[in-house]
Amino acid sequence: MKVKICGITTKDAAACAVQYGADALGFVFANSKRKINPEKAKEIIDTLPKDIMKVGVFVNETKENIEKIVKLSGINTIQLHGDETPEFASSFSLPIIKAFSISSKEDLQQVTAFPCEYALLDSPRGKYHGGNGIAFDWSIIKNYDFGQKQIILAGGLNISNLAEAIQITNPFMVDVSSGVETDGKKDLVKIKNFLQIGKTVHI
């Protein structure tokens, strides 16, 4: 199972995630308590192995600003976590992760047709567009045929529910932000445990 740790703001958290096998790290450039500036993200990204996915998370950001942040930070994948249109997503040359809020089967129809390499399925929005620590009903996507689309499961994952979530949904990747935090800060023990579960669970 591939694992993305999102909301990275320190070199320590990034190094821990890399050490225990993370495939992708997320840097939030949207309104969030995990927001990072592009210069600080670059300092962390410069310490990472080449083959790891460095994902920039954006919410209803302009193309101009996204391109500026891509250049300044060194991210190599763009996560669109707002109301971005298919046309907007298609206008970038980097791989796109598009986030979708899932509350019923009807929400799944738009996913396969959307022009993106990865579809991130998250719970409906809470206080922020993402990173709210709330899970959706995984049975909605159980056995659903997403065609060729690579599915990233997100929303409220943590060390207690990760194995069950993977067994029900069998995604391409799982993504976590608040589930590996304590008192709003990334917790290195939780990152390690989350990755160990993600990397060993059998479907």
Ligand SMILES: O=C(O)c1ccccc1N[C@@H]1O[C@H](COP(=O)(O)O)[C@@H](O)[C@H]1O
């Ligand atoms: O993490 C954030 O702060 C964030 C802010 C704005 C948009 C997206 C954000 N994160 C993404 O949301 C999912 C779910 O987070 P959680 O695990 O439920 O806390 C996370 O995987 C990020 O990709």
